[in-house]
Amino acid sequence: VHTAGIGVAVPGPVDAADGSVRAAPNLGWRDVPVARLLRELLALPDEVAVVVDNEANLAALAERGHAGSRATDLVYVTGEAGIGAGIVADGGLLRGAGGFSGELGHLQVDPAGETCGCGRVGCLETKVGLTAAIRTAAPDLAADGPPGPVTIDPQELAGELLRRATEGDPRALGGLDEIGRWLGIGLAIPVNLLNPEVIVLGGYFATVAPYLLPAAMRELRERAVAGDPAVARVTGSALGFTAAVRGAAGVIVEEVFADPVRA
16 A cells, blocks of 8 residues: 555644644644654655645635535635634635635634633634533533533534434523524624635534524624625535545645656
């Protein structure tokens, strides 16, 4: 078996040029040279590609290539411990000058809110991330003490939230409605700034989308400056929690096609 390459999706800003993670608060990483460390630890030859990128960017690429999401202007929003956005503009990934675009989860939406893992106050992530989901919609699953890293498997949590909501649990339904409201506030930012055709919700957002979207869309419509014509179609990811992994694999496959001799 020959390894064609390794793709790594990281929840935080990544310098894609050298594969270094600049900051990943939910992992406790700062300035970690992931690509170099992997190449050294695994003794990989130069012809084996090592690609490290932000998970939202890779997920956006996967969604862009998916049969149901072939929009040329698309925003993918992660729904896990961290909240980020992968932006496809005019058919290509929008990275920004330094490659650090898409930090939607660390935009302030509540100046009087909780302290985020990044050290700032009132970030969107504190309202709609997994920790917020547990404390708001399923507080019996929350650990005691201040918000911290989520230890529950995201897919298990998503399934449990869906089960409770489907069974009509008042706390779950009320909590998801509240999360949906804050999500709508957050989604209004890329809608007004980028005017995407579609917004794809990933992670646990996709699993419980039917219970998030009504409140999210109400908030989004109220905040869209250009009115209903500017409101993007918002949908749950068809790829679920596998989107970032598929995107990373896709990048490796593209590199192989670009230079088949390496494989």
